[in-house]
Amino acid sequence: MATVGVDLGGTKVMAAVVHHGKPHHPGKVPTPTDGPEAVVEAIATLIEETAAANDVEVTHVGIGAPGKVDREAGVLAHAPNLVGFGQPVALADMVAARLGGDVHVRLDNDVSVAALGEGTHGAAAGSADLLAVWVGTGVGGGLILGGDLRRGDSGGAGEIGHTTVWPEGRVCGCGGIGHLEAYAGRAALEAEARRRHAAGEPSALVDLAGEERMKSKIFAEALDAGDQVATRLLDDAVQALGLSIASVVTVVDIDLVVIGGGLGGRLGDPFVARVERVVQEKVFGNRPVRLVTSTLLDYAGVVGAAELF
Numbered sequence: 001m002a003t004v005g006v007d008l009g010g011t012k013v014m015a016a017v018v019h020h021g022k023p024h025h026p027g028k029v030p031t032p033t034d035g036p037e038a039v040v041e042a043i044a045t046l047i048e049e050t051a052a053a054n055d056v057e058v059t060h061v062g063i064g065a066p067g068k069v070d071r072e073a074g075v076l077a078h079a080p081n082l083v084g085f086g087q088p089v090a091l092a093d094m095v096a097a098r099l100g101g102d103v104h105v106r107l108d109n110d111v112s113v114a115a116l117g118e119g120t121h122g123a124a125a126g127s128a129d130l131l132a133v134w135v136g137t138g139v140g141g142g143l144i145l146g147g148d149l150r151r152g153d154s155g156g157a158g159e160i161g162h163t164t165v166w167p168e169g170r171v172c173g174c175g176g177i178g179h180l181e182a183y184a185g186r187a188a189l190e191a192e193a194r195r196r197h198a199a200g201e202p203s204a205l206v207d208l209a210g211e212e213r214m215k216s217k218i219f220a221e222a223l224d225a226g227d228q229v230a231t232r233l234l235d236d237a238v239q240a241l242g243l244s245i246a247s248v249v250t251v252v253d254i255d256l257v258v259i260g261g262g263l264g265g266r267l268g269d270p271f272v273a274r275v276e277r278v279v280q281e282k283v284f285g286n287r288p289v290r291l292v293t294s295t296l297l298d299y300a301g302v303v304g305a306a307e308l309f
C-alpha cells in the first residue's frame, strides 16, 4: 500500500511515492502538449516508474493540477495553462482507468495542494491557519483555515493572483485589468520586459533569455547584475504582492504566509523579506505578520497531493 503524489504543471509533470511527507524516487517529464490522453499516459508512466523504483504497490494517487477543479467529480474544469484542455477533462477517472486495478485517485488545484504540503510537512508545518502564495508563471494562492483547506463555493478560493492592485494597470492573462498576476507572474514580467526592450529600454533579461522562455533563474541573474529593467519590474512585483497579501491577511486575520513557486523559490528569502516589509506596513491593526519561503520548493505539490488522502 503506497500513495503517490502527482504535480501536473504547465511545463512539467512530477510524481513520487510519498511516505511521511517525504518524496521517494521522484520522476519528472515535460508536460505533453498534445492533449489529455498524452498527459494521462505521462502521469501513469511516472506513477509506474516511481512505484517500481520503490518496489511498492500503489493504492492511492493524489494529483494537483493547474486551474479550476471539481474535486468531487475529479474533473479538471478549466486549465488555460495546459494545451488541449479547452473542455472539462475527467482526469481522475482517466488516470484510474489507465492504471487499472483498485487505485483511488483524487484531484485538486495545484496551489491548494502545495498549501496543504507546506502546512503539513513544510514551512508552515503545525500551523492551522496560513496563506500560501505561489509566484510562478502566474500567481496562485491557497488558504488553510482551522486546519482545513478552503476551496470556496466555486472552487476558486485563494485566487489572489486575480485581485486588483492597480485599477488602471496592465491587462492580466485572464482579461482583467491591473491584477496582481500582471505585476508578479513570471510570464507577465517577461512580456513587460520584452515590451520595454522593444521600446528602447535595453535589458539583460532579454539578452540572457534570447528567444527562449525567460526563466526564473534569468530574473535572479539580471537582478544580481543590477539590471535596471529587472530591478524596476521586481520592485513593482514586491509592492503588488505586499498590497494583495496585506488585504487577505487583514480580512481573514492570519499571521503566517508561505511564498513559493518557481520565481518565489528562486528569489528566496531576500525577496520574501521585502514583500514582508510591505505587508507589515499595509496590514490593518499594526500586528506582526510572518512571511516565510517554501521549504518543500519543487516538491510542495507532490507532497501536498499525497496529503489529499
Ligand SMILES: [Zn+2]
Residues within 6 Å of the ligand: 161, 162, 172, 173, 174, 175, 176, 179, 181
Ligand atoms: Zn487576472
